[in-house]
Amino acid sequence: MISTRIARPVRIVAVAAALAGAFAVSALAQDNGKENGKGRADAPRGRQAVIKVSGEGRATTAPDLAILQLSVVKDAKTAREALDANNKAMTEVLAALRQAGIADRDLQTSGFSINPQYHYPPSDDGGSRPPELVGYQVVNGVTVRVRDLSRLGEVIDSSVSLGVNQAGGIEFTNDKPDAVITEARKAAVADAIGKARVLAEAAGVSLGRLIELAEQEPRPEPPVPFARMAKEAAADQVPIATGESAYNVTVNVTFAIDQ
Structure with missing residues (x-):
């Protein structure tokens, strides 16, 4: 009874060792095949030309669309005076643009600023003198899309006549x-x-x-x-x-x- 119990584990260990050796030989053969460029079908290939x-x-x-950049610039002694003058001129410009057929969706304020204006007096002794505030400047810009190009010259002319005194450019493009x-x-x-x-x-x-x-x-x-x-x-x-x-x-x- 004692000898039978010992023999079975010995045979199991021997079979396991044989299988491990077979797996090792198989893995070595696959590695050698890869190194020699042979073996599996999915082995790496050269870079495709x-x-x-x-x-x-x-x-x-x-073009069927023109984009204008127009501005009204007004100067005055006080910011209030410059703003009032600018507001009056821009209101007239926008009314004229609408009357010329420009839709509200094609009018967009593109910039607004109030800037102090200074005078830099010369100095007799070569030093620097503090600047003197002489007034204010108000700039109100509007982007205008003109879809009827046959009226573009009329739009620009009427805008300038009513107060536009600065233009940032004109671009011709297509709506679609x-x-x-x-x-x-x-x-x-x-x-x-x-x-x-x-x-x-x-x-x-x-x-x-x-x-x-x-x-x-x-x-x-x-x-x-x-x-x-x-x-x-x-x-x-x-x-x-x-x-x-x-x-x-x-x-x-x-x-x-x-x-």
Whole structure:
């Protein structure tokens, strides 16, 4: 009875040792296969050859919206006097703009400030003298969106006549540029594909599948210089040339190479 109880554990230990040895040999063979570039089907492969290019597209259209930056600037001895004068002039300007067909949604105050004005007297002894307060300046700015470009010269002329004495600029753009941006996108992708084909042909390889396509933010071109603009308003109004709006799109494309 004693010898039987001892023999069973001995046989179990022997079998476990044999299995452990078999597993060790199998693992070693797999490691050797990896080192030799053989073995499992999912062994690491070399880096895939690709072609990366950028494409640019440009599309133009006539603008249908003008954005004006207009300001009324008034100076007076006191802040109250300057503010009253500015309020009166700006009220007349806004009324004229509405009368010209500008909707309330296209009128937006873009800046307001009250600034003290100083005089810096010269000093006979070469030192510095304290500045003297001589008055106040009030600036009230408004952004105007003009959707009827045929009346743009009239709008500017009437605004200046009623008190606008400072202009921050004019921008021609489009209210809904989606269609023209789509044209620029198509042109950018076509440009990228053409470049990739030329590179593949020059390298003696075949262009493979599309791996990645990314677009940079579409951007309008800077305003066209005044000398290059063509259309002008009537002679009795402010001459206005609308030119054209241009939109540029850039895409980055990656293609696989079929060798």
